[in-house]
Each structure stands twice: as C-alpha cells, then as structure tokens.
Amino acid sequence: MDRQQKLITLLAFACLGACQGGADNMQQKDIRLITVAPGHFHAALVQKSMYPEVDSVVHVYAPEGPELKAHLALIDQYNTRADNPTRWNEVVYQGEDYLEKMLEERKGNVVVLAGNNQRKIDYISRSVDAGLNVLADKPMAINKEGFSKLQQAFATAKEKDVLLYDIMTERYEINTMLQRSLSQVPEFFGGLVEGSPDQPAITKESVHHFFKEVSGKPLVRPAWFYDTKQQGEGLVDVTTHLIDLVQWESFPEEIIDYKQDIELLSARRWSTSLTPAQFERSTGQAEFPSFLSSSLGDDGNLAVYANGEINYRLKGIHAKVSVIWNFEAPQGTGDTHYSIMRGKYANLIIRQGAEEQYKPRLYVESTGERDDDAFENALKKAVDQLDGTYKGLAYEKVDDGRYLINIDPSLVTTHEEHFAEVTEKYLGFLQSGTMPEWEVPNMIAKYYLTTKALEEAETVSAP
Incomplete structure (x- = not known):
C-alpha cells in the first residue's frame, strides 16, 4: 500500500469517526460538497480554505489513478500546512462507475467539477438533472454541441431550482x-x-x-x-x-x-x-x-x-x-x-x-x-x-x-x-436561493x- 492509498484509508476512517460523533454538527452545515473526477488542480483550490456554512466532509467520486492521487495530495497539503490548516475529511469512492455511484448515493448538494472538459458538460447535465447544484471550473462547454447541452442545463437548473455557476476567478x-x-x-x-x-x-x-x-x-x-x-x-x-x-x-x-x-x-x-x-x-x-x-x-x-x-x-x-x-x-x-x-x-x-x-x-x-x-x-x-x-x-x-x-x-x-x-460568492447565492438576473444569460x-x-x-x- 503506497502513501496515497494509506491517505485514502485514513481519511475514510477519519470521516467515520466524525460522522458517528458529529451528527449535530452535520445538521448545522447545510452545504455539502461532492467532487467528481478531479482531473485539474482547480478542484483542490476550492478547498484551500474552509467555509463556515460548508460541511468538512467532502465526498469524492473518481476513477482510480494519478489524478485522484494528486487531488488528495493537495487536500492533504492544505490540511497539514503550518499556517491556518484546513480540516477537510475526504470520503473517496474509486471505480469506473463513479458518476453513477455519485448520483445513486447523493451524499451532498453541491457538485464541484474541474477536470476533463470533454466530459464536463455531461457531468453538469447529469448533476443538474438530479437536482444538484453545480460549481464548475471553466470552460463548461468546448464546442457547439456542448453549448447546446449547456443551454439545456441552465433551463433544467431553473426548473429544478438549483444553481449552476462557473468559477470566474479573474x-x-x-x-x-x-x-x-x-x-x-x-x-x-x-x-x-x-x-x-x-x-x-x-x-x-x-x-x-x-x-x-x-x-x-x-x-x-x-x-x-x-x-x-x-x-x-x-x-x-x-x-x-x-x-x-x-x-x-x-x-x-x-x-x-x-x-x-x-x-x-x-x-x-x-x-x-x-x-x-x-x-x-x-x-x-x-x-x-x-x-x-x-x-x-x-x-x-x-x-x-x-x-x-x-x-x-x-x-x-x-x-x-x-x-x-x-x-x-x-x-x-x-x-x-x-x-x-x-x-x-x-x-x-x-x-x-x-x-x-x-x-x-x-x-x-x-x-x-x-x-x-x-x-x-x-x-x-x-x-x-x-x-x-x-x-x-x-x-x-x-x-x-x-x-x-x-x-x-x-x-x-x-x-x-x-x-x-x-466560492464564497457562490455560497452566498446558495444561501439566498438566487443569483443576480444577469449571471445566467451572460454565461x-x-x-x-x-x-x-x-x-x-x-x-x-x-x-
């Protein structure tokens, strides 16, 4: 067992302890993150800070491989840094059916996406169809077909009363x-x-x-x-x-x-x-x-x-x-x-x-x-x-x-x-239940x- 596999196991056990002993705390945290196929370091940067309204337990669904290891290594780095360390507990599911497993279990209410952009629009569509909010790294669409799917995803998000938003750091x-x-x-x-x-x-x-x-x-x-x-x-x-x-x-x-x-x-x-x-x-x-x-x-x-x-x-x-x-x-x-x-x-x-x-x-x-x-x-x-x-x-x-x-x-x-x-801006949207009326048409x-x-x-x- 290499160091990263040990990390996955330790984080899972840490979560079990937190979940068994912290039910009241879980109830106080209305926003629960789900990370899907984190193939880009931007997924980890969302978690470089802690947020009072976000539960510390984050469920990760991804195929086994170096991208997942790199993501967890960055979270570990943030958790163990000397200055203001984070306290994330990553609960990891590894398997080729990671997306289906995420949709089946629905362990959170906000899906964070940063990775393969060819697949991203389908992750967005499936998540929104399931009634999940989505915070996605750019770009959300990379071709004409993806743009059509994105338009539909925004329409579905409105019907489902969930918020789809991209990460515009600049x-x-x-x-x-x-x-x-x-x-x-x-x-x-x-x-x-x-x-x-x-x-x-x-x-x-x-x-x-x-x-x-x-x-x-x-x-x-x-x-x-x-x-x-x-x-x-x-x-x-x-x-x-x-x-x-x-x-x-x-x-x-x-x-x-x-x-x-x-x-x-x-x-x-x-x-x-x-x-x-x-x-x-x-x-x-x-x-x-x-x-x-x-x-x-x-x-x-x-x-x-x-x-x-x-x-x-x-x-x-x-x-x-x-x-x-x-x-x-x-x-x-x-x-x-x-x-x-x-x-x-x-x-x-x-x-x-x-x-x-x-x-x-x-x-x-x-x-x-x-x-x-x-x-x-x-x-x-x-x-x-x-x-x-x-x-x-x-x-x-x-x-x-x-x-x-x-x-x-x-x-x-x-x-x-x-x-x-x-992320803090998006969390404010989630808590108010709405975004400014110009955000969606401008996306x-x-x-x-x-x-x-x-x-x-x-x-x-x-x-």
Missing part, C-alpha cells in the same frame, strides 16, 4: 476590479468609445504556460490536457475568462442577449509545439499516448492548438480577446495579462511586463481631450471617490498624462486565493461566443 484581481470601477466614473472616464477592429474599445490578452508551480510544487498535467478534444482549444478555454471580463467591466450587471448583442467579426487559432522532452517533463510520461498521434508533426513534436484571437462587437462596442500558451515562463516571470479600456477622456491599462516586474499594474493615460491639469484633477476626484471602497488607493505621475495607480498591499490577493472568493452569451469563434476559426487557415 473578477477578483484587484487591478481588474479597479479598472472596472474607474471606467464607471463618467466624469473621469467619459464612457467607452466605440472603437474599431484595428483599435478595439476593450482588449484583453493573456499569456499562459504549460509548466508551472501550484501551491509551491511543480504542476504535473494529465496527458489528456494536451488533447484539445478533451481539454478544449485555447479559443474556448482561457478566453472564457477574458470574455467574461469584457462583459463584466464594459456592461456591469447588464443582461447580455447573445442573439442580439454579440456580433462575431473574426477568429483565428494557431498551435504551440511541444517536444517529447517537454511533454515528459510536464506529464511524467515518456511517450505520447495514442490519442495524440493525429497531432504529431513530421518533426516528432506535438502541435497543441492552445492559442487564439477573437474580434467581435458587444452592444456596438468593438472588443478583442487573445490567448497564447508557451511551455515555460522565463525565470522570475509567470503568466501575464494585458488589458486596455479606451474611454473618451482616459485609457485604463493593465500591464504585467518587465517594467512591472511581471506583477499586474494599472496605469491611467490621458487621451488628450483635456489639458494635463484638468485630467489630473479629474483623476484625483475619481480616486477619492473610490477610497471608500478601496482603502489606501493613490496615484503617482510617471510621465506627462500618464499615471500609475498605487494599491495598498492589503487589497492584493493571489490567483489561488481568488478561488475562495468565488450563456460567453459560451456562445467561444464556441462560435472556434467554429469560425476552424474554417480559416492558421498563420
């Missing part, structure tokens, strides 16, 4: 939050310009890396992560976050009707090449599995269509999102994000390059519509107005008409911490655009 990044807030001060920003395909009103670009560290340890990815039929292409994966932010920032709390408000202008895709050595370093597997054979080039390298760009109009405003995946970031760097919102009086720009030491920073630049003194005066008033929400907010001039927004360190949280913030709009863009890009030649 709404909780402080620079993005401030970019949104400053754009909503009309006396300073002046409203979004209409823009054009060559100069969109809002642009979101991100660069990601296949090999990285999570919770201080190298991330081992499953081989299927590199199969776009299972993981999804870049156009339908990370762009989910970017499109969500475009909607969330440009038209906050407004309903997006995908049939009327979205016009796809163009979409393109291209691949990242991985050598056999890079694949082995990332997955631990010495050879490419057979399901990747169709993606191997004559040079023996793997072509992964992880990159993409979408140009579109949203309620008449031109927008562009793009994503690039490289294998590994240069030493001292990491994933990066660039974003610009163009207003009548100001441009709000997030940069994360060498000048920013690869940490996101928010800049404000004058468009020249006002003289320098009038622009700085308007900026001061906007910052003072936001100080009630964001304590310690300040700005400094870095050039004529260009300013850096200084953010108090207490407002900065990490990507991993954002998962707890999303539908988001996945319509990603899957439509993929369909479009597949018909044109990649560069």
Whole structure:
C-alpha cells in the first residue's frame, strides 16, 4: 500500500469517526460538497480554505489513478500546512462507475467539477438533472454541441431550482476590479468609445504556460490536457475568462442577449509545439499516448492548438480577446495579462511586463481631450471617490498624462486565493436561493461566443 492509498484509508476512517460523533454538527452545515473526477488542480483550490456554512466532509467520486492521487495530495497539503490548516475529511469512492455511484448515493448538494472538459458538460447535465447544484471550473462547454447541452442545463437548473455557476476567478484581481470601477466614473472616464477592429474599445490578452508551480510544487498535467478534444482549444478555454471580463467591466450587471448583442467579426487559432522532452517533463510520461498521434508533426513534436484571437462587437462596442500558451515562463516571470479600456477622456491599462516586474499594474493615460491639469484633477476626484471602497488607493505621475495607480498591499490577493472568493460568492447565492438576473444569460452569451469563434476559426487557415 503506497502513501496515497494509506491517505485514502485514513481519511475514510477519519470521516467515520466524525460522522458517528458529529451528527449535530452535520445538521448545522447545510452545504455539502461532492467532487467528481478531479482531473485539474482547480478542484483542490476550492478547498484551500474552509467555509463556515460548508460541511468538512467532502465526498469524492473518481476513477482510480494519478489524478485522484494528486487531488488528495493537495487536500492533504492544505490540511497539514503550518499556517491556518484546513480540516477537510475526504470520503473517496474509486471505480469506473463513479458518476453513477455519485448520483445513486447523493451524499451532498453541491457538485464541484474541474477536470476533463470533454466530459464536463455531461457531468453538469447529469448533476443538474438530479437536482444538484453545480460549481464548475471553466470552460463548461468546448464546442457547439456542448453549448447546446449547456443551454439545456441552465433551463433544467431553473426548473429544478438549483444553481449552476462557473468559477470566474479573474473578477477578483484587484487591478481588474479597479479598472472596472474607474471606467464607471463618467466624469473621469467619459464612457467607452466605440472603437474599431484595428483599435478595439476593450482588449484583453493573456499569456499562459504549460509548466508551472501550484501551491509551491511543480504542476504535473494529465496527458489528456494536451488533447484539445478533451481539454478544449485555447479559443474556448482561457478566453472564457477574458470574455467574461469584457462583459463584466464594459456592461456591469447588464443582461447580455447573445442573439442580439454579440456580433462575431473574426477568429483565428494557431498551435504551440511541444517536444517529447517537454511533454515528459510536464506529464511524467515518456511517450505520447495514442490519442495524440493525429497531432504529431513530421518533426516528432506535438502541435497543441492552445492559442487564439477573437474580434467581435458587444452592444456596438468593438472588443478583442487573445490567448497564447508557451511551455515555460522565463525565470522570475509567470503568466501575464494585458488589458486596455479606451474611454473618451482616459485609457485604463493593465500591464504585467518587465517594467512591472511581471506583477499586474494599472496605469491611467490621458487621451488628450483635456489639458494635463484638468485630467489630473479629474483623476484625483475619481480616486477619492473610490477610497471608500478601496482603502489606501493613490496615484503617482510617471510621465506627462500618464499615471500609475498605487494599491495598498492589503487589497492584493493571489490567483489561488481568488478561488475562495468565488466560492464564497457562490455560497452566498446558495444561501439566498438566487443569483443576480444577469449571471445566467451572460454565461450563456460567453459560451456562445467561444464556441462560435472556434467554429469560425476552424474554417480559416492558421498563420
């Protein structure tokens, strides 16, 4: 018996003790989590924190294998850390009939999904059909067929009075939050310009890396992560976050009707090449599995269509999102994000390059519509107005008409911490029994655009 099998056994016995001696506590915890096939580390990040309204016993249903072991190892790491350890009791069912077993036993009322994206939409549909709430990692749909199933899942969720929600962590990044807030001060920003395909009103670009560290340890990815039929292409994966932010920032709390408000202008895709050595370093597997054979080039390298760009109009405003995946970031760097919102009086720009030491920073630049003194005066008033929400907010001039927004360190949280913030938001929805009326139609709009863009890009030649 290896260490991980011992962990599974110990956790199961720990749960038995807790359940036998803690019935009253169980009754006080109305929300009980079920984790299904946790093939992505995001499933564990939901449990990096404890939540007062969530029972500490979590039922896990998954096939036996390294993905389950990696998930439980992360939970164990959170449970045994020196600083503010968690107290999760994982009760594990291993078997190929894991989904049927979960639906039969119904040991909880919230299904957490983060793993194989090809199967995810079916997990969502089956869970919602069974009257279970679902908190799902992005993307919930990776193709046109999946989008149709997702639409039906949202309709069923409404009928069953359950909540289906995706994990949009980037709404909780402080620079993005401030970019949104400053754009909503009309006396300073002046409203979004209409823009054009060559100069969109809002642009979101991100660069990601296949090999990285999570919770201080190298991330081992499953081989299927590199199969776009299972993981999804870049156009339908990370762009989910970017499109969500475009909607969330440009038209906050407004309903997006995908049939009327979205016009796809163009979409393109291209691949990242991985050598056999890079694949082995990332997955631990010495050879490419057979399901990747169709993606191997004559040079023996793997072509992964992880990159993409979408140009579109949203309620008449031109927008562009793009994503690039490289294998590994240069030493001292990491994933990066660039974003610009163009207003009548100001441009709000997030940069994360060498000048920013690869940490996101928010800049404000004058468009020249006002003289320098009038622009700085308007900026001061906007910052003072936001100080009630964001304590310690300040700005400094870095050039004529260009300013850096200084953010108090207490407002900065990490990507991993954002998962707890999303989960807490969702738990609030569960306790109130409802979500804001714009959330569901805007999720539908988001996945319509990603899957439509993929369909479009597949018909044109990649560069």
